Amino acid sequence: MLTYYRTIRLSDTDAAGVVYFASLLSICHEAYESSLETAEIDLKTFFRDPQMVIPIVHAEITFFQPLWSGDRLKIDLTAVQLNQTEFEISYKILLSSSDDKSIAQAKTRHVCINPTSRQRVPLSESMVKWLS
Secondary structure: OEEEEEEOOHHHEOOOOEEOHHHHHHHHHHHHHHHHHHOOOOHHHHOOOOOOEOOEEEEEEEEOOOOEOOOEEEEEEEEEEEEOOEEEEEEEEEEOOOOOOEEEEEEEEEEOEOOOOOOEOOOOHHHHHHHO
């Protein structure tokens, strides 16, 4: 599990002043990228790999209360390998001042494919290591 901290910015909110759902999914993706960097996976080469890409094939998010500009978040990320080509990441989103009450939760499912053939391929050794 990795913990990622992020402050909600005005640009993350909608016209009503609360966090837009797609913005929080984007912040979760920031947490994912941060966890890859923590595992010493070079993001520049990872996202430009000519043999493998790992698109998100499913995403969901549930809000338990609104989030506002200036809120400081703590995001706990947990990744689980589902099979040779697929993994899922769960995100528990809390206010950094409170470790006990989730204010949102999200999940993304990723599938490893060859970018040319668009066929599934096994996850790389570095990704399997990151998942373990």
